[in-house]
Amino acid sequence: MKRREFIQQTAAASAFIGIGGFGLQSFSTTQKKITILHTNDVHSHIDPFGPEDGRNANQGGVARRASLIESIRKENPNTLLLDAGDIFQGTPYFNYYGGELEFKLMSMLNYDAATIGNHDFDNGIDGLYAQLPHAKFQFISSNYDFKNTIMDTHAKPYKVFVKDGIRIGIFGLGIELDGLVDKKMYKETVYLDPIETSQEMTRILKENEKCDLIICLSHLGYNYKENAEKISDLNLAKATKDIDLIIGGHTHTFLRKPTVVKNIANENMLVNQVGCYGINLGRIDFYFDSDKNKVANGTSIIV
Amino acid sequence: MNLKTLLLLICIVAFASCKTKTHLYKIEGKQIAISDSLSSDIAIENYIKPYRDHVNGNLDSVLAYSVDTYSKNDGELNTAIGNLMADIVYKQANPVFKSRTGRDIDMVLLNHGGIRSIISKGNITSRTAYEIMPFENAIVVAKLPGAQIKELLEYLAAAKRAHPISQLKLTLDKDYNIESATLKNKPIDFTKTYYVATNDYLYNGGDHMDFFKKSDTLYVLDYKIRNALIDYFTETDTINPVIDDRFIKKNN
Numbered sequence: 001m002k003r004r005e006f007i008q009q010t011a012a013a014s015a016f017i018g019i020g021g022f023g024l025q026s027f028s029t030t031q032k033k034i035t036i037l038h039t040n041d042v043h044s045h046i047d048p049f050g051p052e053d054g055r056n057a058n059q060g061g062v063a064r065r066a067s068l069i070e071s072i073r074k075e076n077p078n079t080l081l082l083d084a085g086d087i088f089q090g091t092p093y094f095n096y097y098g099g100e101l102e103f104k105l106m107s108m109l110n111y112d113a114a115t116i117g118n119h120d121f122d123n124g125i126d127g128l129y130a131q132l133p134h135a136k137f138q139f140i141s142s143n144y145d146f147k148n149t150i151m152d153t154h155a156k157p158y159k160v161f162v163k164d165g166i167r168i169g170i171f172g173l174g175i176e177l178d179g180l181v182d183k184k185m186y187k188e189t190v191y192l193d194p195i196e197t198s199q200e201m202t203r204i205l206k207e208n209e210k211c212d213l214i215i216c217l218s219h220l221g222y223n224y225k226e227n228a229e230k231i232s233d234l235n236l237a238k239a240t241k242d243i244d245l246i247i248g249g250h251t252h253t254f255l256r257k258p259t260v261v262k263n264i265a266n267e268n269m270l271v272n273q274v275g276c277y278g279i280n281l282g283r284i285d286f287y288f289d290s291d292k293n294k295v296a297n298g299t300s301i302i303v
Numbered sequence: 304m305n306l307k308t309l310l311l312l313i314c315i316v317a318f319a320s321c322k323t324k325t326h327l328y329k330i331e332g333k334q335i336a337i338s339d340s341l342s343s344d345i346a347i348e349n350y351i352k353p354y355r356d357h358v359n360g361n362l363d364s365v366l367a368y369s370v371d372t373y374s375k376n377d378g379e380l381n382t383a384i385g386n387l388m389a390d391i392v393y394k395q396a397n398p399v400f401k402s403r404t405g406r407d408i409d410m411v412l413l414n415h416g417g418i419r420s421i422i423s424k425g426n427i428t429s430r431t432a433y434e435i436m437p438f439e440n441a442i443v444v445a446k447l448p449g450a451q452i453k454e455l456l457e458y459l460a461a462a463k464r465a466h467p468i469s470q471l472k473l474t475l476d477k478d479y480n481i482e483s484a485t486l487k488n489k490p491i492d493f494t495k496t497y498y499v500a501t502n503d504y505l506y507n508g509g510d511h512m513d514f515f516k517k518s519d520t521l522y523v524l525d526y527k528i529r530n531a532l533i534d535y536f537t538e539t540d541t542i543n544p545v546i547d548d549r550f551i552k553k554n555n
Contacts, residue, residue, distance in 0.1 A: 032325065046351055048339070059336070063343035063351065068335060070344065092433060096358050101351070108347060122439060166325070182503075184523075212325060244327070258332035270332055280334045287329040294326050303332045 032164045032288040034213065035079040037069060040249030041276035042083070043090030043119065044102055049277075060278040062105050068281060069109055076285075078163040081110060084249035085117025085174070085219035088128075090277070098123055103134035111137040113159060115172030115217035116144065117249060121185045125149055140172035140217060143197040148188035158201055160209050166288060169205030172217040173197065173236070175250055194220060194231050195239050202242040213286055216246045222253040222273050233271045237261040245284055248273040257303040258284065268301055362430040366536040369427050370543045375418040378465055380475075380550040384422055385467030387544035388435070388532070389413055393469040395531040396442045396500050399524050408444055409486050409497040411469035412455065414510045417502065417528075418467070427542065432532040440502040441527045446520035449493030454514035456484050459550065468550055475552040482553065502528055 048061030073079050083106065088099045099120075106114070114137060120128055129150045132139075139155040146152045158171040173194045177186045198216065205211040216236070223232040233248040241263045248271060258272035274280035373384035389411045397408045420434035447455070459466060459473060460481050474482045484491055491497075499515075503523075506515045536542075 047355065048337075058339040061337060061343065063345075063347040064337050064339075064341040066344035066347040067342050068337065089439070092358050092362060093354065095433075096361070097354065101354050105347065105350070108350065212327070244330075255334070257334070270330065272332060272334075274334055278337060280336055283333055283335055285329075285331040286327055287331075288325040289328050291324045291326050294328070299327050299330060301330045301332070 030290075032166055033076055033078060034163055034166050034168065034286040034288070035072060035076045036082065036215065036245065036247075036282075036284045036286070037072060037079060038082045038084065038247045038272070038274065038282040038284075039065075039278060039280075040084035040219075040247065040273055041086040041117070041252050042102070042278045043086055043276060044088060044094040044099075045091060045277040046093050046101060046105065047091075056277065056279055062109070062278065065278055065281060066105075066109050072283070073110075078166070080112045080161055080163065080168060080170075082170070082215070082217055082247055083111060083114035084217050084247045084273070085115045086119045086249055086276075087114065087117070089119040089122045094122075098127055099131040100134050103131050107134065107136035112161060113138045113140050113170055113172075113217065115139070115219055115249075116141050116155065116174050117219040118175055118177060118181050121177070121181050124185045125151055125187050125189060129154065140170055141174055142171040142201050143192040143194055144174045145190035145192060147190075149186075151189070158205060158209075160205070160211060166213060166286075167209065167211045168213045168215065169201075169209055169211035170215045170217060171198070171201035171205065172219075174219050175221065176231075194218075194236055198236060198240045198243065202240065206242050212288065213245075214243050216243050218246050219249045221251040222248050222255075222271070223251075233273070234259070234261060237263055237269060237271050239264055241265040241267065244269055244286070246271045247282065252276040254280075258282075260301055260303065268299070270301065270303070362433065363428050365426040365428055366431075366533070367427040367539050368541045369422050369424055370541060372421060372424045373544060374421045375415060375465065378546045380463070380465050380552060381468070381546055382418075382465045383544040383546050384418055384435075385413070385415065385465050386469070386547060386549065387422075387542060388418060388528075389467035389469035390544075391531055391535045392442055392500055392528065395534055396444070396524055396526060399526055400444050400498070400500070400522060403524075404522065406498060408470070408500045410471040411467070411500045412471070412505070412512075413467040413502060413528075414505055414512075415464045415466045416510065417504070422542070427536050429533050429536075432529050432536065436527075436529040436532060438504070439527060439529075440504045442500055442524045442531060443503050443506050444498050444500045444522040444524065445506055445515050445518035446496055446522075447499050447514065447518050448496050449491070451514040451517050452491060452497055452499075453493055454517075455499070455512075456481055458512060458514065465550070471549065473550045474548075477553055477555055479552060498522075 046062050049056040049059050087102050141155040142157040161168045176191050205214050221232050223234040224230040233246045253273045254275040258270045260268050272282050274282040392411045470487050472485045476482045505512045
């Protein structure tokens, strides 16, 4: 079994590089591509906006998103689908079904993971918990300590996905709830410092979990012009290292393209957010190659 | 060591080293619009349909009838639609408040900006309530000392906007100074405390209604404004609100 796998790999790799002088190593020249798809702040927008809508006429819609995602998965099976929170609240679907349909549809679209937004507490932490049976994807939250709540153990601090041998570590950050969400809604949820949490998560994911790629799902908000010191995705990016991509939410920020930010180690990374209401899908492709083919100019970012 | 074992060993070494030998050399990022040029996934569409039919059927069932079209822009310091909303909050919330505290609500204050839509002449449905009040704001009752009632009146006089009120009657002179103010047709005793119903957004500092910050006792009724509207429309056959004299400015 192993032998056959080995020979097939060698043959394929040799074909790829033309003349494979050293057959035993040449298999590793196979390039790998990981596709990350993401949404944020969909806010129960299941149907597309109608033709009469003043701002977003004929845009959005889960059924359209589903066909787009399916075509991308066919093109590259090594795809992860992620959401950065505020799944709930915004259309009567939420008022009638409490988030059941949102979670069911996300499960049908094969979402891999989501983090938790402030509006996901709109029916209280019990309302969120009640809908969990409908979600087949993983909730990831690293800085909400749910220990003394009903959500305890139902959100992981991080998760490692392995696609085509590439280890992708994902952690999640939520916004400070005090002053934003009624305490009786989030109950004993404890908010932890996002930067300290990120430092811990990136250490675990890089050193212990040996991840090739680290992604932060954030509901902190892109940035706050009126309050520049407030923790935001841009501030977090600058203050940390080893994060390759921050997928943001909360501020409903429409970006023309993902933002390239220099982290604290002076390395480029990406911050992205795709507005709200399921109007856009974000797509980030990561290309890997063997170290043998490594060139001096490092990673090129095309946005 | 036979050939098979050797190959297996090399194989394992090669695979193991392969793992640590990859590097990220290129990242491409873009955004894809979910537009009407994309086809809909039929399975998803069919799954949504019964939910949509139920929600729409429910939202569009007729609850009441409106004899005219009412807009928050019809009227200077009070409007028919604002009066209706504030009166609905009083009518629907007072029994809840009274059953819990044994007291009556003294007045209602909402905000003009919180009226998010017109009421159109004709049938009123739950959808009407969602359009007027798309937010989840809930009714709260704040215990306010007389001094803060005075601030509240001054706020209304200075704002010169038709913030919806109920049970309060406020008359301004031609220069927007307070001429008279009554609660439930009685003079206001500024040494007493009063119970003011509002929504949680305003209580928490929305529209800079800072007098609410000085309230030390809050009663949360767990009753959304929208649900109060739906309950009222369900109980009521016809709505016919009017602009009245609850908040006016004299011209001379």
